Each structure stands twice: as structure tokens, then as C-alpha cells.
Amino acid sequence: MPVIDRIDSYKDELTAIRRDIHEYPEIGFEEVRTSGIVAEKLAEWGIEVHRGIGKTGVVGVLRGNKGAGRTIGLRADMDALPMEERTNLGYASKIPGRFHGCGHDGHTTMLLGAARYLAETRDFTGTAVFIFQPGEEGCGGARAMLADGLFDRFPCDEIYGLHNAPHDAPYRIGIKPGAAMAGADFFDFHIHGRGSHGAMPEVSRDPIIVATALVQALQSIVSRNVSPLKQAVVSVTQIHSGSAYNVVPEDATVSGTVRFLDREVNELVRKRMREIAAGLAASFEVEIDVDIRNVFDVLMNTDELVEFYADAARDIVGNDNVYLKTQPVMGSEDFADMLQATPGVYCTVGHGGSVPVHNSGFVLDDGILPVGASLLARIVEKRLAV
DSSP: OOOOHHHHTTHHHHHHHHHHHHHSOOOTTOOHHHHHHHHHHHHHTTOEEEEEETTTEEEEEEEOTTOSOOEEEEEEEOOOBSSOOOOOOTTOOSSTTOBOTTOHHHHHHHHHHHHHHHHHHOOSSSEEEEEEEOOTTTSOHHHHHHHTTHHHHSOOSEEEEEEEETTSOTTOEEEOSEEEEOEEEEEEEEEEOBOEETTOGGGSBOHHHHHHHHHHHHHHHHHHTSOTTSOEEEEEEEEEEOSOTTEEOSEEEEEEEEEESOHHHHHHHHHHHHHHHHHHHHHHTOEEEEEEEEEEOOEEEOHHHHHHHHHHHHHHHOGGGEEEOSSOBSOOOTHHHHHHHSOEEEEEEEOSOOSOTTSTTOOOOTTHHHHHHHHHHHHHHHHTOO
């Protein structure tokens, strides 16, 4: 596999960096140690460093040796998940309730590898911008960086990113033109009823009964309101209520997520959710407060740039290991918000292992590190060639 030789020579160092970050995971906007490592490495390699963008975000700026030109941005996410690790690895998380269960430690390391190589060679015209983003896991890290003037301060003509993919064949790179990943809302329904003794439910306005009815009703939205030719997901993922065996509680909360590929579908789902809540509130004589908030946009790859990224990928993993995806996925990724501001492309890179991301047993294959680093470096070299 023709990864860039110079980057391949770093693989032991990249593995050490990745495993160190893995041992000390930090969730969204708490990436103080991680961003410190990133800033220190970039400065060590002679890259201009800017910290505190989007709270804990870091941006590195590197100018090529061949004069002024266009600017290419490369982005990696740095945050971990608020979950336990159960891998029994020698370098497993040392922080209870924190785990790099999505491989962002690997993404950060890949971008560091690309930055080091490009800093050592500088064989391009123009500027490379290395964007290390906090808070990807539903915290709004991309939006925080954008609100801090990311692309005003560091204008990019194009931007590229990637994600590890344990579900794909090792080192196989996939790109979906157009809509590649779903947009996402998070929702909370706060049900305010009337509590009572558990032996006298007739004097209550039982919020648990309302919550169970709500969960069932929400499942009708996609099956009965959204066209079967469209895609949407409504998932209830949390129900919270009660504190004793013999008490009908006052309140209950139902929470979850909506995924969509079409903004009109998103608006339809939101409308039906509010209507269902209003109807149940009237039927059960309770109050229901509805909070629906958008957390990710639809990830739209720029069609005219897809082939450039695919061509760079072929240089690294060969023609047979690069493919164009025909179907989007309903997972979400806040790189979508950066792509709303700047043209670019996002891809997946397969690696060894069969445990999915966001699973307590997920293990990132360190063999992916020089592959991803080489891909990110090569797209800069090709797009900023003389």
C-alpha cells in the first residue's frame, strides 16, 4: 500500500501520540490537555498556532515554499464520548466515564501526521490550514469555531475531512457525492402532571402514562406522515421519571433524536411532534413543554470536488480501494456545518476490527494512522500544485 514513505516512517510516533491521547480522553469543550498536545506539536514543527477558537479549538497555518496561492483546510475532531471503555487495552482510558469510542484520537493524530509532513516538505503553492475541532459529539464544536470567525480569520477555498470506518474493508476509502450524512435534531418533551400515592392513581395526572403514549405516537410520524420515498428517523433514547415504588411522579421527560436528509421533511417531523404533544396534553389534562433543537446540518459533499479527493485517495490506497458510495447514512457529523460555509469533501477510511464506533469495546486500528495522514497531506499537495 503506497502511503507516503515519509509519513510511514512516523508510524511508531503517531501510534504513541494516539495512544497517549486515548489514555486521557476529554469530552466536548474540555479538550484542554489534547489541544495542548496539538498546539505543542504544531509549534515544534514550525507551524503558526492559534488557540482558543471555539473554546478549545486549535488552528495551525502553514505556507508553502512555492509562493502565494489558494488555501486548503484540513479538519479533525478531538473530543471523546461520555461513556466507559471496556476494551482491556494496555492503554485504555484512565478517566472514568470518558472513552475515545469514536476514534477522534485517531483523527487528531492523522491530521498531526499530515501537518508534520507538510511542514517538513512545504512542497506546495499557497497555504494549508489545520483545524482541530472540539465538541463534535453533539456539542456544536463546528458552530462554535465558526462563531469565533474561523473562516473569516482563516479563509479556505476548500476543506477536507475524514472518519474511520470499522464497518468497511481495511484502508478502503469511500466518498458519497452530494448528501452524505443526515442532519440531526435533539428533542426533549417535559411532561408536567400531578403526583399521587401509587395506591390512588385516580387522583393523579400520571406523566408516565403520557410518556408511554407519546413514545408510541412518535413512531407513527415516519411510517404515516413522511413519504416512503424520503428518509427520516425518529428515535426515543431516554425516558426519565419517578423516584419511588409507591409514588406516581409529578413529571416525566422523553428525549431522543431526529435524523433527516431533507429540510422539508425535518420541518414536517417537527410540526407533527408538536401537534402530537399538544393533542396528548389535552387528552390527559397535563402540560407538555417541547424543546426541539438542531445540532447538525445535512452533510453535503461538494460534487465538483469529490473526484479530486478520490484521485488523492487512489494515490494512497490504489484504485481498487477507492469507491463512490451510492447511499447516504443516517448518522450525523458536524463537519456538515463547515461544509455549509466552505466547499469541501468528507470521506471514510476503513480499518481492521468489527466492533462499531460508540460501543464500549471499540478499538481503533493503528494501521489507519499513516493512511489517513497520507490522504490529508496528498490532497493539499495535489490541490496546491503549481
